Amino acid sequence: xxxxxxxxxxxxxxxxxxxxxxxxxxxxxxxxxxxxxxxxxxxxxxxxxxxxxxxxxxxxxxxxxxxxxxxxxxxxxxxxxxxxxxxxxxxxxxxxxxxxxxxxxxxxxxxxxxxxxxxxxxxxxxxxxxxxxxxxxxxxxxxxxxxxxxxxxxxxxxxxxxxxxxxxxxxxxxxxxxxxxxxxxxxxxxxxxxxxxxxxxxxxxxxxxxxxxxxxxxxxxxxxxxxxxxxxxxxxxxxxxxxxxxxxxxxxxxxxxxxxxxxxxxxxxxxxxxxxxxxxxxxxxxxxxxxxxxxxxxxxxxxxxxxxxxxxxxxxxxxxxxxxxxxxxxxxxxxxxxxxxxxxxxxxxxxxxxxxxxxxxxxxxxxxxxxxxxxxxxxxxxxxxxxxxxxxxxxxxxxxxxxxxxxxxxxxxxxxxxxxxxxxxxxxxxxxxxxxxxxxxxxxxxxxxxxxxxxxxxxxxxxxxxxxxxxxxxxxxxxxxx
Amino acid sequence: xxxxxxxxxxxxxxxxxxxxxxxxxxxxxxxxxxxxxxxxxxxxxxxxxxxxxxxxxxxxxxxxxxxxxxxxxxxxxxxxxxxxxxxxxxxxxxxxxxxxxxxxxxxxxxxxxxxxxxxxxxxxxxxxxxxxxxxxxxxxxxxxxxxxxxxxxxxxxxxxxxxxxxxxxxxxxxxxxxxxxxxxxxxxxxxxxxxxxxxxxxxxxx
Numbered sequence: 001x002x003x004x005x006x007x008x009x010x011x012x013x014x015x016x017x018x019x020x021x022x023x024x025x026x027x028x029x030x031x032x033x034x035x036x037x038x039x040x041x042x043x044x045x046x047x048x049x050x051x052x053x054x055x056x057x058x059x060x061x062x063x064x065x066x067x068x069x070x071x072x073x074x075x076x077x078x079x080x081x082x083x084x085x086x087x088x089x090x091x092x093x094x095x096x097x098x099x100x101x102x103x104x105x106x107x108x109x110x111x112x113x114x115x116x117x118x119x120x121x122x123x124x125x126x127x128x129x130x131x132x133x134x135x136x137x138x139x140x141x142x143x144x145x146x147x148x149x150x151x152x153x154x155x156x157x158x159x160x161x162x163x164x165x166x167x168x169x170x171x172x173x174x175x176x177x178x179x180x181x182x183x184x185x186x187x188x189x190x191x192x193x194x195x196x197x198x199x200x201x202x203x204x205x206x207x208x209x210x211x212x213x214x215x216x217x218x219x220x221x222x223x224x225x226x227x228x229x230x231x232x233x234x235x236x237x238x239x240x241x242x243x244x245x246x247x248x249x250x251x252x253x254x255x256x257x258x259x260x261x262x263x264x265x266x267x268x269x270x271x272x273x274x275x276x277x278x279x280x281x282x283x284x285x286x287x288x289x290x291x292x293x294x295x296x297x298x299x300x301x302x303x304x305x306x307x308x309x310x311x312x313x314x315x316x317x318x319x320x321x322x323x324x325x326x327x328x329x330x331x332x333x334x335x336x337x338x339x340x341x342x343x344x345x346x347x348x349x350x351x352x353x354x355x356x357x358x359x360x361x362x363x364x365x366x367x368x369x370x371x372x373x374x375x376x377x378x379x380x381x382x383x384x385x386x387x388x389x390x391x392x393x394x395x396x397x398x399x400x401x402x403x404x405x406x407x408x409x410x411x412x413x414x415x416x417x418x419x420x421x422x423x424x425x426x427x428x429x430x431x432x433x434x435x436x437x438x439x440x441x442x443x444x445x446x447x448x449x450x451x452x453x454x455x456x457x458x459x460x461x462x463x464x465x466x467x468x469x470x471x472x473x474x475x476x477x478x479x480x481x482x
Numbered sequence: 483x484x485x486x487x488x489x490x491x492x493x494x495x496x497x498x499x500x501x502x503x504x505x506x507x508x509x510x511x512x513x514x515x516x517x518x519x520x521x522x523x524x525x526x527x528x529x530x531x532x533x534x535x536x537x538x539x540x541x542x543x544x545x546x547x548x549x550x551x552x553x554x555x556x557x558x559x560x561x562x563x564x565x566x567x568x569x570x571x572x573x574x575x576x577x578x579x580x581x582x583x584x585x586x587x588x589x590x591x592x593x594x595x596x597x598x599x600x601x602x603x604x605x606x607x608x609x610x611x612x613x614x615x616x617x618x619x620x621x622x623x624x625x626x627x628x629x630x631x632x633x634x635x636x637x638x639x640x641x642x643x644x645x646x647x648x649x650x651x652x653x654x655x656x657x658x659x660x661x662x663x664x665x666x667x668x669x670x671x672x673x674x675x676x677x678x679x680x681x682x683x684x685x686x687x688x
Contacts, residue, residue, distance in 0.1 A: 086688055124647060124651050124655075128651070128654040135665060138665060154673075162629060165632050169609075180595055180596065186643065
């Protein structure tokens with residue numbers, strides 16, 4: 001072990017040693033209650049409005065349609081899982097109670113802005129809400145006060161700000177295109193813009209669309225502006241990483257889906273070209289970095305980049321892969337939540353994030369090892385998980401629309417990533433334990449969320465209840481304009 | 483309007499050639515004041531949205547943002563010298579090339595699409611120079627300056643629109659910008675006042 005690792009291990013032991021009887025944490029109980037209420041509310045919204053979609057409310061500021069309902073349910077389920085995990089962790093380690101009130105406040109602001117962004121019926125309002133999630137995420141990344149966390153939060157904030165500024169510039173260009181065309185007035189409301197696309201000025205519209213996708217792509221971690229993502233996912237506390245990877249990623253994805261829903265039909269060729277370039281570039285960079293990764297949190301981060309690339313390529317295909325993209329994105333959220341929360345447990349048990357120092361997880365920490373194994377299988381796109389089905393639909397979509405070169409590149413990069421990830425992760429799970437097996441305490445509260453996500457992942461690959469499947473189909477139909 | 487835009491171009495370029503954070507902040511302040519002036523000149527009637535736009539660009543960008551950053555730097559006794567771009571002939575030639583290319587681009591686009599080529603050229607030059615600052619510097623302050631330059635360039639572009647966003651959205655954009663500046667200042671203060679070694683012992687995390 002390196003000196004730094006020993007220091008961390010010692011610090012971890014100190015943390016566990018001083019936390020025999022932590023008191024009850026009111027902020028985390030409030031967080032779990034709020035998350036539960038959000039899940040109940042979003043379930044009611046999903047089950048209560050089956051006919052006559054989309055529905056708008058609050059003077060057309062809010063929009064309830066297939067996309068918003070599907071992702072509302074997803075992010076709130078993940079939120080409940082993360083809230084339960086935080087509650088379990090804080091209750092098991094007294095040291096974690098320091099600053100928890102501020103952490104919970106920021107999570108609440110983050111989640112409120114995320115929910116509103118999903119429901120937003122105006123692209124500029126969605127942009128503002130996305131920026132608010134960014135502002136709220138900065139203290140969440142810094143939580144714990146480490147210098148690495150501070151540096152990572154700076155990189156996150158800088159890249160996000162620049163990316164979102166480009167997206168705003170893109171909207172300004174699209175607005176200029178509308179004004180120079182026969183519309184005379186720019187509107188970013190999701191409904192009217194789509195019906196009046198023929199009347200816009202083409203160069204401004206194209207430039208705007210390219211900038212918006214580039215800007216939101218930065219927030220998704222797509223190449224070339226991807227370098228912030230591994231740093232942040234590595235340095236942030238696991239609960240924050242799960243929030244960023246499973247919630248903020250999907251909120252940004254919804255922003256991209258909205259843009260494509262409204263504007264892409266008029267400029268299909270340039271959208272396809274940009275998304276394929278961003279997607280394949282990201283996948284290739286991710287594969288190279290997965291091969292070189294020595295740190296398991298970083299490895300998961302690079303694998304998450306690969307997933308973002310797959311989604312971008314799937315979006316480029318359009319209608320033929322819309323269902324697969326949604327299935328893949330939703331599975332992806334659960335996979336990342338499972339893996340990052342499990343990584344938190346591994347980190348607190350071994351006191352290191354180096355893969356070479358973690359071995360025999362399944363013997364040492366059976367439940368954690370099991371979740372890590374399942375998450376890794378799903379991450380690699382193995383059956384019977386939803387990610388496998390999603391990937392398959394995207395690949396068949398590529399063949400159906402005749403993008404054979406993209407298909408070949410897609411399959412080759414996926415194979416490299418598959419082999420490299422397996423080579424790195426499998427010894428961690430099944431290798432010989434390097435130290436004496438110590439069955440660490442695993443509070444039920446930290447396991448229940450992962451178990452729920454695991455069941456959801458399995459269900460998406462094996463059997464989707466009719467109601468949930470309808471939700472996916474509605475969202476896919478809204479996406480499938482092209 | 484052309485004189486205002488020319489003035490904007492000058493306050494975008496000159497601070498790049500002076501290696502001082504005070505000049506950088508003065509440049510940002512003047513950019514904000516000129517943006518406010520452009521906003522006032524381009525509006526025929528005074529509505530709530532126009533007022534918000536003028537306050538946003540003139541007060542928040544022109545006064546609040548540079549003042550907040552200046553306070554942090556003064557309190558931290560930051561060294562006087564700060565290169566916004568690398569101080570060498572290559573960088574200066576690159577700046578000249580960016581300005582020249584921006585005017586060529588604006589002229590060509592205006593021929594096809596109409597609009598004021600001077601306005602478009604100023605926006606393009608300001609945007610690209612902001613990106614150049616961001617790409618060429620590692621220090622936090624320079625990156626903040628680069629970011630704010632890009633934000634100002636986008637604001638200048640939006641001012642050329644014949645109609646503005648609804649007042650509520652415009653207000654939200656201003657508030658988000660203000661919060662961004664405050665967070666920039668917090669980061670800068672943290673970096674200048676409490677440097678901490680990277681290998682410090684970490685506590686258990688959530």
